[in-house]
Amino acid sequence: MKQLKAFKLALVVISGFMAFSALAAPPPVVTDDPDDEHQHVISISDGLVRADPSAPLVAHDAAVADIISDAPFAKVIKNLAEAGRGERLSANSTTDVWALGNYAYTGTFNSPCGGDPDAGIWIWDVRNKTKPEFVGVIQSPAGSRTNDVRVATMGSGDILVHSNESCGGGPGGYEVYNVDDPSNPLHLASVQTDDVNLLLRDDLGFADLGVHNLWLFTQGAKDYVAATVESEIGNFQIFDITDPTNPTLVGFWGAEQLHLPGITDWVNLSDFSVILDADAFLFGGFGASQNRFLHDVTITPDGLTAYLANWDAGLVRLDISDVSNPQLVSVAIDPTSEDGEVNSHSVWPNATGTIVVEGEEDFSPFESQFTIEGAGPNAGTYPSSEGAITTPIAEEPGSEMSGQTTYVGLACEGASVPAGTGIALIQRGACAFTVKGENVIAAGYSGMVVFNNEAGGDALVTMGGTAVSLPGVFVRHSTGLAIMGVANAADLVIGAPGATITAAVVPNDWSGMRIWSYADPANPILMSTFNTVCSASPTDPSCDPRGTYSSHNVIVEGNKAYISWYSDGVVVLDVSDPVNPVEVARYHRAGSEFEAQNGGIQDVWGIYKIPNQPWIYASDRNGGLYILKEYGSGSAKNGKD
Structure with missing residues (x-):
C-alpha cells in the first residue's frame, strides 16, 4: 500500500507537471505561489491528465482582447462569395460546423458554458442558402462545452454526436442524438469516456475525461464513433454505436504505442515505471507546445483507414479494419518543416489516399x-x-530586456535587496513573484530574471500574480547558475555581479499546411508546405494584430483543400501538384462595417463542404454560421473582401 501511494504521488506530480510544462501559450503553469505549482497543475479528482487543448486559444483571446487596430487586411482572391448567414453575435462563442441534408449544426465554446440556454449545438435550416433559419439549441450538459459536432446517416437513422469538455465542472465524454427530425432531436445516450488503463482509471481516478473531437463511420453493418479522449493512455477510442442507445468501447490506440511497441496489454498494465516512461514520452515533443496527444481524426468512407493528427507524434495512419485492434501503418513527421513545431492538428486525405493535407496549429x-x-x-x-x-518585453525598446545582472537572492524582504540599476537575478521560492518584483523595483532595477530553485530544477513556470511594472522572465535552475558562473547554489553571493543577458521577443511564425504524398502508404513523403502572408509573417503590416493567423481545420475534395484559417477566413488550395500548392480562392472580410455585422473580427473555426456542390459552410467564432458559394476562376459575383 505504501508503494502504491508513493507511485501515485509520483505520477500525479510528474504527469501534471509535464502536462503544463508542455504548453506554449501560456507556457508551463501560471502560478504566484512559487513553491507549490503542482497544486495548480492536475486535479486527480476531476480526472485531468493533460491540459485543455483549447487553453492556448483562450490565452490568445485574452492577450489580444484590449488591442485596437485599424490595420488593413491581407491581399485576397475573390471567388468565394457570401450567400447567406446564420447570425450569432457572441464573442468567441461558436465552435465547429457540420451538416447533413437540409440542416447545419454549430457548437459552443467556453462562454456561454453549459447550463446557459444558448450553450450547446445550434441547429440551422439551410434549405434556403441565402437565408438560413435558426431552429433551436441542443443544450450541452451543465458545466460543459460542445467543441465538436458530427452528424451522419447510419443504420439506425440520422445520428448526431457532440463532444463534452468541462468549462465549469461539467462532464466529459459525448452525447448521442437521433435527428431524423432536426426540429425535435431525440436524446439516445450520454457516454462517459475514461482512461483505458485500469490502474489510471480505477486507482488514480483518470475517469470522466473530456472529448475534443469526434468522427462517425460505418464498417459493413456496424456503426461507430471515434473519439479524441483527453486521457493519458489510448487517446483514440472507438465505440460501437450500432445500437445508439448503448455505445460500447471496442478499440483504442495511443501514441504511447510508438514509444513502447512491445507492450501488448495497455489495459491491464500496472508497472508504474513503464507508465511513467510512457508519460515522459507523451509530454515530450518539439518546439514550444510539447506533447504527443491526439488532436483530431479523419476516417476514410470505407471505415478501414484512420488518419490521426497526433500533435508532436506527427500524422499517424492506422489500419482499423479490425476496430478492436488498430494497426500502425506509418507516421508522417518532419520537425524541421514550418517553424520547428510539429503540432499536427487537422488532417484530410484525397479520395484515393495518395495525397494527404495536414494542418499545423500554433498560437x-x-x-x-x-x-x-x-x-x-x-x-x-x-x-x-x-x-x-x-511588462511585455515586446513593449520594451527594441523588444528586448538587456543588461548586466546582479544576484539579489530570494528578494522577499525589501531591505535585503542590494541597490542596482540593471537586471536583478532572483532565486525562486519563499514568497510570491509579485513581492519579488516590487522589491527589486524599489531597489532600482529595470528588469528581473527569476531562476528555479534546486527543488524545481530545470522546470519552467510562468510567473503569475498581481502585475508589476518591469519586464521579467523565468529560467531554469542551471541557467541561473550559468549566469553567475558557479557550479552550485551554495556558491551564490548576494550582491555579486553576473553576466550580461538579453531577453528578446522575435517573430516565429504562426502555422500553415503540409502536403504529403502517400503513394507508398508506409512511407509518406513531405511534398510542400503552404502559408498565408500573415501566418508566415506575424508582423506584416497587412495583418491585424488582433487576429489569429494559425490554420485550423481542413476538408479535401478532388484536388482542392478547403481550410478554415481563423482571421485569414476561408482559404482554398489547389493541391493537384502537391509540390506547388496554389491558393485559388479566399473568403476574407475586415473593417468596421464587417466587424459590426459579425460581432467582431473574422475568426473562422470550422469548415464543411457539401460534396460535389459549390456550397461551403464556415463557422465564425464571433459571428456564427456563414454559407459561401464557390465560383470558377476569376472574381466571384458580388464577392466581398
Missing part, C-alpha cells in the same frame, strides 16, 4: 529568446518563460 507567433552574452564558456541561448505579470 505562439512570437518566441522569447534568452541569451547570456559575451564570449565566456556559458555564453549562448537558453530556454525561458516570459512572466504573465511583468
Whole structure:
C-alpha cells in the first residue's frame, strides 16, 4: 500500500507537471505561489491528465482582447462569395460546423458554458442558402462545452454526436442524438469516456475525461464513433454505436504505442515505471507546445483507414479494419518543416489516399529568446518563460530586456535587496513573484530574471500574480547558475555581479499546411508546405494584430483543400501538384462595417463542404454560421473582401 501511494504521488506530480510544462501559450503553469505549482497543475479528482487543448486559444483571446487596430487586411482572391448567414453575435462563442441534408449544426465554446440556454449545438435550416433559419439549441450538459459536432446517416437513422469538455465542472465524454427530425432531436445516450488503463482509471481516478473531437463511420453493418479522449493512455477510442442507445468501447490506440511497441496489454498494465516512461514520452515533443496527444481524426468512407493528427507524434495512419485492434501503418513527421513545431492538428486525405493535407496549429507567433552574452564558456541561448505579470518585453525598446545582472537572492524582504540599476537575478521560492518584483523595483532595477530553485530544477513556470511594472522572465535552475558562473547554489553571493543577458521577443511564425504524398502508404513523403502572408509573417503590416493567423481545420475534395484559417477566413488550395500548392480562392472580410455585422473580427473555426456542390459552410467564432458559394476562376459575383 505504501508503494502504491508513493507511485501515485509520483505520477500525479510528474504527469501534471509535464502536462503544463508542455504548453506554449501560456507556457508551463501560471502560478504566484512559487513553491507549490503542482497544486495548480492536475486535479486527480476531476480526472485531468493533460491540459485543455483549447487553453492556448483562450490565452490568445485574452492577450489580444484590449488591442485596437485599424490595420488593413491581407491581399485576397475573390471567388468565394457570401450567400447567406446564420447570425450569432457572441464573442468567441461558436465552435465547429457540420451538416447533413437540409440542416447545419454549430457548437459552443467556453462562454456561454453549459447550463446557459444558448450553450450547446445550434441547429440551422439551410434549405434556403441565402437565408438560413435558426431552429433551436441542443443544450450541452451543465458545466460543459460542445467543441465538436458530427452528424451522419447510419443504420439506425440520422445520428448526431457532440463532444463534452468541462468549462465549469461539467462532464466529459459525448452525447448521442437521433435527428431524423432536426426540429425535435431525440436524446439516445450520454457516454462517459475514461482512461483505458485500469490502474489510471480505477486507482488514480483518470475517469470522466473530456472529448475534443469526434468522427462517425460505418464498417459493413456496424456503426461507430471515434473519439479524441483527453486521457493519458489510448487517446483514440472507438465505440460501437450500432445500437445508439448503448455505445460500447471496442478499440483504442495511443501514441504511447510508438514509444513502447512491445507492450501488448495497455489495459491491464500496472508497472508504474513503464507508465511513467510512457508519460515522459507523451509530454515530450518539439518546439514550444510539447506533447504527443491526439488532436483530431479523419476516417476514410470505407471505415478501414484512420488518419490521426497526433500533435508532436506527427500524422499517424492506422489500419482499423479490425476496430478492436488498430494497426500502425506509418507516421508522417518532419520537425524541421514550418517553424520547428510539429503540432499536427487537422488532417484530410484525397479520395484515393495518395495525397494527404495536414494542418499545423500554433498560437505562439512570437518566441522569447534568452541569451547570456559575451564570449565566456556559458555564453549562448537558453530556454525561458516570459512572466504573465511583468511588462511585455515586446513593449520594451527594441523588444528586448538587456543588461548586466546582479544576484539579489530570494528578494522577499525589501531591505535585503542590494541597490542596482540593471537586471536583478532572483532565486525562486519563499514568497510570491509579485513581492519579488516590487522589491527589486524599489531597489532600482529595470528588469528581473527569476531562476528555479534546486527543488524545481530545470522546470519552467510562468510567473503569475498581481502585475508589476518591469519586464521579467523565468529560467531554469542551471541557467541561473550559468549566469553567475558557479557550479552550485551554495556558491551564490548576494550582491555579486553576473553576466550580461538579453531577453528578446522575435517573430516565429504562426502555422500553415503540409502536403504529403502517400503513394507508398508506409512511407509518406513531405511534398510542400503552404502559408498565408500573415501566418508566415506575424508582423506584416497587412495583418491585424488582433487576429489569429494559425490554420485550423481542413476538408479535401478532388484536388482542392478547403481550410478554415481563423482571421485569414476561408482559404482554398489547389493541391493537384502537391509540390506547388496554389491558393485559388479566399473568403476574407475586415473593417468596421464587417466587424459590426459579425460581432467582431473574422475568426473562422470550422469548415464543411457539401460534396460535389459549390456550397461551403464556415463557422465564425464571433459571428456564427456563414454559407459561401464557390465560383470558377476569376472574381466571384458580388464577392466581398
